[in-house]
Amino acid sequence: MPETGSVSGSAETMPKLTPADDRLVATGGSPTGTCFGAVSATIDGEGSPHASQVGWAAGVVGVGNCDLTATLTWKNLDTGETGEKVMEVPSPAFLPMGNLAHPKDTIIPTGEGQVEYTLTTNGGASAGPITVETPEYTEDQ
Numbered sequence: 574m575p576e577t578g579s580v581s582g583s584a585e586t587m588p589k590l591t592p593a594d595d596r597l598v599a600t601g602g603s604p605t606g607t608c609f610g611a612v613s614a615t616i617d618g619e620g621s622p623h624a625s626q627v628g629w630a631a632g633v634v635g636v637g638n639c640d641l642t643a644t645l646t647w648k649n650l651d652t653g654e655t656g657e658k659v660m661e662v663p664s665p666a667f668l669p670m671g672n673l674a675h676p677k678d679t680i681i682p683t684g685e686g687q688v689e690y691t692l693t694t695n696g697g698a699s700a701g702p703i704t705v706e707t708p709e710y711t712e713d714q
Contacts (some may be wrong), residue, residue, distance in 0.1 A: 644659050683707050
């Protein structure tokens, strides 16, 4: 029998799939065509010294394999440094924190400054850009 989505975790996940000033929400299908939903990335510019932090969430329904990949790309507008973070949604799920291998996977080494973020999926969805300030780190923080 094919794997189907569960509503477990949906009450915690749904608010994290609502657009906000510091959140990107990409809504669409999966590359397999068997799933549909939303993936979000909430950005905290004060994640750690000279870095931001991303909080992932996903609400994806469907049947079978989704093979959905969400990619958060970033560019520090002050330094020109760029990078990306990826979250996988292999099957239907409500994930309030995403399925990260390690908590350090949430840290984005942007450096201080204005940082622009865009969220895309391999299913064709996109959101953004938004800009979030990563403040200068001081010993008092």
